[in-house]
Amino acid sequence: MKEYFRFLGRCFRVSFVGDWRYQLWMLVLTFVVLLGVNAYAKQFVHGLIETGMTDQVSWGLYIANFTYLVGMAAAAVMLVIPVYIYRKHELHDLVIFGELFAVAAIIMCLAFVNVDLGRPDRFMHIFWRFNFPRSMLTWDVVALGGYLLLNLHICGYLIYCSYRKRKPHFVFYIPFVFVAIGWAVSIHTVTAFLYVGLGGRPFWNSAIIAPRFLASAFAAGPAFIIITLQIIRRTTAYRITDEALALLRNIVTVALAINMFLLGCELFTEFYTHSAHMASTVYLFFGLRGYHALVPWIWTSIAMNLVAMVILFLPLARSLKYLNLACVLMIVGIWIEKGMGLIVPAFIPSPLGEMVEYKPTLNEILVCLGIWAFGLLLYTIFVRVTVPVLSGRLVSDQVETSGAHPARSGAS
Amino acid sequence: MSAANNPTGGGTGPEPVAPEVTRRGFLRGTLGAVGGVAALAAALSPLKDIDKEDYTLEKFLQKHYKEMTPEEMKKVLARIRKEVEREYKLSPHLRDVKPIDGVQFGYALNLGRCIGCRKCVYACVAENNQSRSPQIQYIRVLEMPRGSVDIERGNHHYDRPTVPDEDHYYMPIQCHQCANPPCVKVCPVEATWQEPDGVTVIDYDWCIGCRYCEAACPYWARRFNFTKPGFPRDEAKSENPCGLNPDMAYLSNRPRMRGVMEKCHFCLQRSREGRRPACLEVCPVGARKFGNLLDPDSEVARILAEKHVFVLKQEVGTLPRFFYYFDQEYPRDIPLSAFKTSATGPALPGTPMTGGEA
Ligand code: SF4
Ligand code: SF4
Numbered sequence: 001m002k003e004y005f006r007f008l009g010r011c012f013r014v015s016f017v018g019d020w021r022y023q024l025w026m027l028v029l030t031f032v033v034l035l036g037v038n039a040y041a042k043q044f045v046h047g048l049i050e051t052g053m054t055d056q057v058s059w060g061l062y063i064a065n066f067t068y069l070v071g072m073a074a075a076a077v078m079l080v081i082p083v084y085i086y087r088k089h090e091l092h093d094l095v096i097f098g099e100l101f102a103v104a105a106i107i108m109c110l111a112f113v114n115v116d117l118g119r120p121d122r123f124m125h126i127f128w129r130f131n132f133p134r135s136m137l138t139w140d141v142v143a144l145g146g147y148l149l150l151n152l153h154i155c156g157y158l159i160y161c162s163y164r165k166r167k168p169h170f171v172f173y174i175p176f177v178f179v180a181i182g183w184a185v186s187i188h189t190v191t192a193f194l195y196v197g198l199g200g201r202p203f204w205n206s207a208i209i210a211p212r213f214l215a216s217a218f219a220a221g222p223a224f225i226i227i228t229l230q231i232i233r234r235t236t237a238y239r240i241t242d243e244a245l246a247l248l249r250n251i252v253t254v255a256l257a258i259n260m261f262l263l264g265c266e267l268f269t270e271f272y273t274h275s276a277h278m279a280s281t282v283y284l285f286f287g288l289r290g291y292h293a294l295v296p297w298i299w300t301s302i303a304m305n306l307v308a309m310v311i312l313f314l315p316l317a318r319s320l321k322y323l324n325l326a327c328v329l330m331i332v333g334i335w336i337e338k339g340m341g342l343i344v345p346a347f348i349p350s351p352l353g354e355m356v357e358y359k360p361t362l363n364e365i366l367v368c369l370g371i372w373a374f375g376l377l378l379y380t381i382f383v384r385v386t387v388p389v390l391s392g393r394l395v396s397d398q399v400e401t402s403g404a405h406p407a408r409s410g411a412s
Numbered sequence: 413m414s415a416a417n418n419p420t421g422g423g424t425g426p427e428p429v430a431p432e433v434t435r436r437g438f439l440r441g442t443l444g445a446v447g448g449v450a451a452l453a454a455a456l457s458p459l460k461d462i463d464k465e466d467y468t469l470e471k472f473l474q475k476h477y478k479e480m481t482p483e484e485m486k487k488v489l490a491r492i493r494k495e496v497e498r499e500y501k502l503s504p505h506l507r508d509v510k511p512i513d514g515v516q517f518g519y520a521l522n523l524g525r526c527i528g529c530r531k532c533v534y535a536c537v538a539e540n541n542q543s544r545s546p547q548i549q550y551i552r553v554l555e556m557p558r559g560s561v562d563i564e565r566g567n568h569h570y571d572r573p574t575v576p577d578e579d580h581y582y583m584p585i586q587c588h589q590c591a592n593p594p595c596v597k598v599c600p601v602e603a604t605w606q607e608p609d610g611v612t613v614i615d616y617d618w619c620i621g622c623r624y625c626e627a628a629c630p631y632w633a634r635r636f637n638f639t640k641p642g643f644p645r646d647e648a649k650s651e652n653p654c655g656l657n658p659d660m661a662y663l664s665n666r667p668r669m670r671g672v673m674e675k676c677h678f679c680l681q682r683s684r685e686g687r688r689p690a691c692l693e694v695c696p697v698g699a700r701k702f703g704n705l706l707d708p709d710s711e712v713a714r715i716l717a718e719k720h721v722f723v724l725k726q727e728v729g730t731l732p733r734f735f736y737y738f739d740q741e742y743p744r745d746i747p748l749s750a751f752k753t754s755a756t757g758p759a760l761p762g763t764p765m766t767g768g769e770a
Contacts, residue, residue, distance in 0.1 A: 016441075030448075034455040041458040047670040048621075049546070049639035058623045058636060118621020118636065118671025121467060125601040125620055129476050137600035137624055199594060199728045200630025279564065351632040352552060352585060353564035 003398060007163055014394065015381040021235070022384070029377040036370010039363045040115055048118055051364040056356035057347040059116070061368050064339030066112035068220075069375075070191045071213060071338065073105035073147065074184035075221015082247060084177055091244050093390050097232070098225055099155045100382040102184075106148040108375035115367055136194045143187045150180045155386075163389050164396045188213045195346065202277035203346040206269075212262045218255035220334040222248045223327035228383070230320065238387045249323055253312040256330060260309060263302075279353075284345040291348070293357045297340040304333030463640075465495070466669070476602065477615040477663070485662075488617075492666060500643070500667065502652035508662040509684040511609035517678050517733065518610070518705035519689075520715045521584060524738040525699035528553055528575040528582030532691035532700070536586075539679060539690035540665040541656050543641030550635065550676040551586045551691060563724065585724070586691075587612065587633035587676035588732030595625035595634065604673070610705075610733050611678050613663040621671040630728045633675050640670040678702070705733065 018026070043050040053060045079098035083091045114120055132138040154176050161168040192210035199205065226248045233240045270281045282288050287295050308329040316322045349355050388394035474480075474488060485508055496504045533551045542548040554566030557580060566583060576582060593612050596605055603619040606612045626634040643654035652658070660666040661681035668674050679689035683702070692700040703710035708717075712735075715721065721735040 016444075030451075034451050037452070038455040038458065041456050045458050045461050047637070047639035051638075053638070055626065055632075055635050058626045113622075116622065118623070118638075118673075119619065121472075122601075122618070122620045125476075125603070125618055129602045129618075131600050131602045135598050135600045135624070137598065137622065141600070198598070198628045199730075200628060200725075347627075349564065351630050352554065352568070353562075353566055354568045354632075 003164075003396060004160065007160060007396065010394065011385040014385050014388065018384065022380075026377065026380065029373045029380070032373035033370050033377060035366050036368075036373065039366035039370065042363060043115070043367065044120070050361060052358055052360040053364075054356055054358070056350045056354060057344060057358040059343055059347070060358055061339065061360045061364055062112050062116040064343040065368055065371070066109050066116070067191060067343060068335050068338040069105045069109045069112065070144070070187055071217025071334075072221045072224060073102045073109065074188050074214075074217050075225070076102035076151065076180075076184065079222070079225065079248075080177055080181055084174070084181075091247065094225075094229065094240070094244050096155050096158055096386060096390070097229065097383065099151045099180075100386065101221075101225060101228070101379055102151045103148065103155065104375045104379040104382065106144055106151070107378060108371055109144060110148075111371045111374065112368075115371070136190065136197050139190045140187075140194055143183070143190045147180070147183050147187050150176055150183055154180060155382075159386055159389050162392075163394065164398070165392075185214065188217060195342075200351050201346045203280035205277075206266060208262055208266055209342075212259060212266070215255050215259035215262055216334045216337060219252050219259055220331050222252050222255070223330045226252070226327050227324060227331075228379075230324070232383060232387060236387045236391075238391050245320070245323070249312065249317060252327070252330065253309075253317075256305065256309050256312065259334075260305060279349055280345045283348050283355075284341060288349065289355055291355045291357055293359070294340050294345060294348075297336050301333045301336035301341060304329040305337070308333065471617065474617055476618050478605075489662065492662070496656075496660075496667060500652065500654050500656050501650065502654075502656060502658055504656075504658045504660045504666070506660040506662070506666060509664075509681055511607045511611070512684060513608075514704075514706060516610045516705045517589065517683060518703065518712045518716070519589075519678070519734045520701040520712050520719075520721060521734070521736050522699040522701070522739055523581055523583060523736050525697045526553075526576075526582045526584060526695075527697055527699075528555060528570070528577075528580075529696065531694045531696060532584060535690045535694035536676070538655075539657055539682075540677075541641075541660070541667055542635075542674075543637065543668070544644060545642040546638065548635045548637070548641070548674070550633070550674075551584050552632070554583045554585065555580045556583050561722075583736070584691075585631060585633070586734070587629075588631050588724070588730070588734035589676075589678060590730035590732050592729060592731045594628040594630070594728075594730060598624045598628045600624065607663075607680075609680075609684070611680055612675075613677055613680070614673055614675065615663065616666070616668050616672045616674065619672040621673065623673065625673060630725050630730060631732075634673055635675060637668050637670050637672055637674065641668055 039050075051060060051062075076095075076098035079091070079095050083095050114123065117123065126138070126141065130138050130141075132142070154173055157173050158168055189210045192213045195201070195204040196206070196209050226245055229240045229245065229248075232238055267281075267285075270278045279288060283291065284294050284298050286292070308326040311317055311322050311326040311329075317326060344358050348357060385394075470491065475484060480488065489506055489508065493504060493506050496502060496506070530553050533549050533553060536542070536550050537544070537548070540550070542550070552568060554563060554568060555570040555577070556563070556566045563583070563585075567580075570577075570580075589606075589610050589612055591606075591610065593606055596612060599605075600622060601618060601620055604612060604614045604625055621636070623636055626636060643656070645653045646655070647653060656667065657665060659681055661684075664677045664680045679687075679691075683689055688702050689700075692702050701711045701715055703712040705713055705716070707713060715737065716735060719737040719739060721737040723732040723735055
């Protein structure tokens, strides 16, 4: 136990050390986090009036980001599946990077839900009177909390074993890995049901929303990891093979293609049947009764996804430069699709047919940026600590190694 | 795997593994920590404007409405009374009114009579102490084109020198007190529930402000306090300068706070004591009818039995307790005889009949 706290202490110290690029990156992130904290403090005092939300559009950027990040968090499983089910053990360590990202993403999710509350000071009420299983929101709390714990356990255990130079015992992590795979699907599905279950919002009453969630997350998540892995490879001595990237590329390609197919299905159902319920969809894609704030967003998103898909299907994607371009397009494209394309239009027109558009305020955007910066900060620290542990450069002193450990010399 | 990997560098890239604690490092660390704390303090500075009364231990420990003993409720009511006195300079008649046995409230609205004057909207605001700025209203009156009950076609913001307009009819919408309320189902903390008399209420001291119920309501009946409710103050008056209604109940019209949900509750501070809702009393044409659905002699029960009533968005399955009907010939200027059709079925004027015509 003592050894474990010493490990945490050393991790903490390591996270402050790095070359100038690392320091600068962390400094910038910290600054953005503080901007976000400042904006949130204002919102905390004055209320959600500091945001662009109204009684008509009662969920906005916060819930949109939350939704997107739930998807990203589940993406970690896409790395887990080939490793454990198809026994591609050479990718073993990469799983940890994926799961660490899941941890950071879930923490961001929880932060986004919290800033969306009108009375964050009463958050504890959810434990005193938990409306389970009736409210889907309580399911989401269970799903996200469980997923966070699972991933913390799996990566914590594997990293600590590596630190102590022990061989991880499969009983302590393989069962958890399999539970986590199933659980990842559940966080998506439950989050999708949060919206799908609302009978008064026809835009969300589509059984395809949960599968689309999965597909788009399995595109955006690994895309993000492709990029991080390259950054790790560049800035540290840690070896990441091209083979790993190629595997991820395949996953992303298939997931994106499925996502586009499902989008097509949805559009056909909405427009060809021409039901009275298509008002929100018309508003999203073409504008309605002279209101069209979301139209440029959604078409940008579709264009980005299409270009990404074309690149991925061409041999071009073998070159990392183009692969990265496709990944960035996808990450942004799917962010727009989930945020501007899934959450906001469901509120426009309102259930009484009123047209009120949504425009986020600067304060709201700063809060979002702050949370993103916080998540990236966490993830950077996680990676910063994990890389030397996995490559055997940061090991417990209770293990015989040839290297001496400068960190020993510090205060207790 | 790494014994060969020399941790002190040796060409493995720019990656110092662990800090060497030197005097310089220590100094830098201290400076960094001081700077960090200062920056954090600056970032948190808006918190100094916070209303401390909002975060007392007493409020933090307050129980859910349904878990409070009568003693605890008494204490809570005393606290709220004190707060209202301090904040609005008025001693309210505040109590917790309970539902009456054997009563289920229902509302019926005569669309043939409503003239769209919006008097109900403002009577409600005054009765139920809604925020005046930003303005919160529970009732929305839609101006509807004749020949359609599709609320998507209603005009929310009609602004005419005189009402009614001949080519339109008017449809007021407020909480329908659904018997199968989606808003109650989704609330993660059970801050909103349906009472035995059918009124769906909110414990303003329990709501966490997630707005899930607002997204779930198909009738857009819920309103959120995006900020602290604001009332213009008439400083000349030493008593009740904000003009609040002092007749208050815990679950209905006591003043709300920032960040919680509210909505129509059929004026339960009145209706549970035998009076009728404010919107009904003010209606100049008597378009609004209210009463106990379980009593066959009540006005609403009779309307339900005798008129052709309908509910909005029946297809969403929420079973509203708010009914609409037309009791005049429809449309007003066409004689009823125009609708008398042969056995092939009814048709509206202008709608071509398909098949069955001789
Ligand atoms: S009208 Fe809306 S707020 Fe009122 S009970 Fe029905 S769902 Fe709930
Ligand atoms: S806003 Fe309040 S009443 Fe509505 S669902 Fe959330 S906690 Fe419940």
